[in-house]
Amino acid sequence: MAGSDCVGVGQARPDAADIRAWLVEEIAALVRVSPSEIDVHEPFVRYGVGSAQALELAAKLEDWIGFSLSPTLIWDYPSIDHLARHLADTSACPESADGQDDE
Amino acid sequence: MAARSQPIPTATDHAVSSTDSAPSTLVDVLRNRASAESLRTAYTFLGNGDADETDVCYADLDRRARAIAARLQAEYPAGERILLLLSTGPEYVAAFFGCLYAGLIAVPAYPPRRNQSLDRIESIVADAQPVAALTTASSLSQLAALAAETPGFEHLHWHAVEEIGDEAADRWRAPTVVPESLAFLQYTSGSTRAPRGVMVSHRNVLHNAEISAQMFQLSPADVGVTWLPLYHDFGLIGGILQPLCIGFPVVLLSPMTFLHRPLRWLQSISRYGATLSGSPPFALDHCVRRIRPDERDGLDLSTWKALALGGEPIHPEVLDRFVEAFGPYGFRREALCTGYGLAEATLFFSAVAPGTAPTVATVDSMALEQHRAIPEPAESSEGKPLVACGRTVEGQRLAIVEASTGERCADGEVGEVWIAGPSVAQGYWNRPDESAEVFGAHLSDGDGPYLKTGDLGFMHDGDLYISGRLKDLIVIRGRNHYPQDVEWTAKQSHPALADGAGAAFSVERDGEERLVIAHEIGRSWLGDSVSEIVWAIRGAIAEHHDLEVEEVVLVHPGSLPRTSSGKIRRQASRRAMLEGALRTWTGRVRRSPVAAART
Numbered sequence: 001m002a003g004s005d006c007v008g009v010g011q012a013r014p015d016a017a018d019i020r021a022w023l024v025e026e027i028a029a030l031v032r033v034s035p036s037e038i039d040v041h042e043p044f045v046r047y048g049v050g051s052a053q054a055l056e057l058a059a060k061l062e063d064w065i066g067f068s069l070s071p072t073l074i075w076d077y078p079s080i081d082h083l084a085r086h087l088a089d090t091s092a093c094p095e096s097a098d099g100q101d102d103e
Numbered sequence: 104m105a106a107r108s109q110p111i112p113t114a115t116d117h118a119v120s121s122t123d124s125a126p127s128t129l130v131d132v133l134r135n136r137a138s139a140e141s142l143r144t145a146y147t148f149l150g151n152g153d154a155d156e157t158d159v160c161y162a163d164l165d166r167r168a169r170a171i172a173a174r175l176q177a178e179y180p181a182g183e184r185i186l187l188l189l190s191t192g193p194e195y196v197a198a199f200f201g202c203l204y205a206g207l208i209a210v211p212a213y214p215p216r217r218n219q220s221l222d223r224i225e226s227i228v229a230d231a232q233p234v235a236a237l238t239t240a241s242s243l244s245q246l247a248a249l250a251a252e253t254p255g256f257e258h259l260h261w262h263a264v265e266e267i268g269d270e271a272a273d274r275w276r277a278p279t280v281v282p283e284s285l286a287f288l289q290y291t292s293g294s295t296r297a298p299r300g301v302m303v304s305h306r307n308v309l310h311n312a313e314i315s316a317q318m319f320q321l322s323p324a325d326v327g328v329t330w331l332p333l334y335h336d337f338g339l340i341g342g343i344l345q346p347l348c349i350g351f352p353v354v355l356l357s358p359m360t361f362l363h364r365p366l367r368w369l370q371s372i373s374r375y376g377a378t379l380s381g382s383p384p385f386a387l388d389h390c391v392r393r394i395r396p397d398e399r400d401g402l403d404l405s406t407w408k409a410l411a412l413g414g415e416p417i418h419p420e421v422l423d424r425f426v427e428a429f430g431p432y433g434f435r436r437e438a439l440c441t442g443y444g445l446a447e448a449t450l451f452f453s454a455v456a457p458g459t460a461p462t463v464a465t466v467d468s469m470a471l472e473q474h475r476a477i478p479e480p481a482e483s484s485e486g487k488p489l490v491a492c493g494r495t496v497e498g499q500r501l502a503i504v505e506a507s508t509g510e511r512c513a514d515g516e517v518g519e520v521w522i523a524g525p526s527v528a529q530g531y532w533n534r535p536d537e538s539a540e541v542f543g544a545h546l547s548d549g550d551g552p553y554l555k556t557g558d559l560g561f562m563h564d565g566d567l568y569i570s571g572r573l574k575d576l577i578v579i580r581g582r583n584h585y586p587q588d589v590e591w592t593a594k595q596s597h598p599a600l601a602d603g604a605g606a607a608f609s610v611e612r613d614g615e616e617r618l619v620i621a622h623e624i625g626r627s628w629l630g631d632s633v634s635e636i637v638w639a640i641r642g643a644i645a646e647h648h649d650l651e652v653e654e655v656v657l658v659h660p661g662s663l664p665r666t667s668s669g670k671i672r673r674q675a676s677r678r679a680m681l682e683g684a685l686r687t688w689t690g691r692v693r694r695s696p697v698a699a700a701r702t
Contacts, residue, residue, distance in 0.1 A: 045645045055362040
């Protein structure tokens with residue numbers, strides 16, 4: 001979805017591996033387990049993450065990644081791996097990162 | 104068909120006649136405003152971006168409602184139910200009033216998210232038996248496809264609100280709606296497995312708006328802000344209907360926007376000079392925790408005269424933390440209007456009036472468990488501080504009752520809160536027996552009928568205090584959860600768990616209620632994978648109830664406290680867990696599903 005012509009502006013942006021690592025750390029802290037126990041392919045809900053925690057995570061992610069994200073991201077891309085790959089694409093072209101907003 | 108062929112007044116007749124006297128239905132209220140102050144903004148919907156706002160004036164709303172109603176009238180007889188699967192936005196209010204303008208009964212429901220099934224609204228559909236569902240064009244194809252696979256949804260007709268053109272508005276015929284007609288069914292109370300739709304009439308809403316206006320000193324000069332979900336009574340009635348009845352505009356954000364960025368709520372109050380904005384108390388802590396001090400700069404909360412608080416127990420330290428954090432930005436403690444209300448009484452029942460800081464009474468916590476409220480000094484370690492829920496207004500009645508005998512309690516005695524007055528709703532949809540029992544209670548001296556609220560409380564210095572629940576309802580973040588539903592989900596999540604041997608309850612941590620599951624392991628279970636069981640429970644509860652589990656305690660067979668008939672005693676289980684008296688099964692282990700699968 002992100003065109004290659006968007007890449008390379010500004011400072012280095014996190015790639016999929018960076019984002020995956022960040023998400024693993026955050027989810028592990030949130031649900032109080034060691035990061036080695038988190039599987040990036042499992043849906044967030046399997047870790048007992050409900051909407052309140054998902055939204056806190058989305059807000060933290062937004063601060064870390066430096067551009068605005070749709071709050072529904074975690075439902076649209078329901079595992080660490082999905083989300084990291086999507087964000088790596090869009091962080092090369094952040095204006096396309098905002099998804100559809102709903103409840 | 105007969106319902107539609109009877110003579111009904113035309114739109115013009117109706118508009119003329121209804122301006123003669125005070126409006127008596129929500130249809131009259133909106134028709135009157137659309138003719139008397141047509142271009143005034145009724146609602147402003149804020150989107151994700153700062154500049155993203157949509158104003159809806161009374162005339163716009165009236166035209167959209169007529170168009171939608173004309174379309175619905177052509178297909179469905181008055182009195183049928185219409186499911187609303189819509190998020191906060193102009194389409195929601197248009198669809199809601201479209202139903203009312205057609206004499207249909209609106210059934211607001213939780214709009215499913217992407218990648219989510221319809222299972223949370225299945226029970227509402229089964230209970231309310233709606234003929235059609237209204238949604239947006241963008242979710243129509245996805246929802247209709249999901250519905251085709253969901254039992255009970257086969258007969259539902261689907262409409263996308265935006266696809267109904269304005270030209271239909273001219274075909275609208277005013278319905279025969281009287282004050283006693285049902286406006287909507289409110290499904291916030293009741294278990295998901297046995298839902299109860301509170302039947303709210305036009306008169307209920309108008310009366311509740313009147314007493315709220317009195318209590319919170321509201322007039323057309325006020326400005327409201329809300330982020331509350333509109334399928335919930337607090338959001339729908341407090342955020343949409345009462346402001347319309349009283350005649351002041353409201354700025355609306357989606358719940359998602361608030362939960363994601365709570366600063367947007369306070370910024371909206373600041374920017375629009377809002378005077379009224381209500382919420383369950385969890386939102387206050389959400390603001391304190393999630394709005395950084397440097398982000399608070401520039402907020403001006405001095406116009407906020409009433410922060411109506413209700414929907415869950417109110418802990419005094421939550422109020423203190425909010426005042427401490429936002430007092431420097433103009434927020435006043437006297438704006439805290441702690442109160443009490445419930446869907447069965449439309450919304451609002453009692454509150455501390457604006458301009459008066461809520462009283463905190465400290466009572467003996469041991470005596471409270473024996474249903475006696477004995478005042479203690481505030482600093483007492485045995486004392487439990489409770490926040491006053493204020494008083495009600497004239498015309499509403501309250502009794503504190505010993506539920507088993509129907510006797511009125513003496514001052515200082517804790518009993519069930521019974522209430523009466525024109526805001527008490529019409530009963531539960533399609534449940535005459537339960538409605539008679541809950542809505543038609545009489546005191547032993549014959550006084551009645553009263554609504555039995557199921558809440559425990561007492562009177563102290565003229566104020567109502569709520570001290571607990573007669574039943575074990577779990578209230579987390581303003582949402583009601585029935586323990587039996589949560590226990591059922593937990594039980595289904597893993598074969599190791601014994602039948603009918605779990606207890607779901609909440610414990611307070613940091614002024615917030617959190618969910619704990621205590622569950623017995625089946626006698627014949629030979630596996631040893633504790634963490635696998637714990638994660639199965641947590642995952643299932645997040646998926647089906649959207650709740651995070653604070654702690655899962657697995658215990659030996661037969662070790663949870665039971666009644667003589669063998670039912671688990673939830674409150675006794677809770678006490679045993681807090682005292683560390685449960686025989687835990689291989690300790691409390693928190694590990695991930697993956698690691699568990701490897702063991």
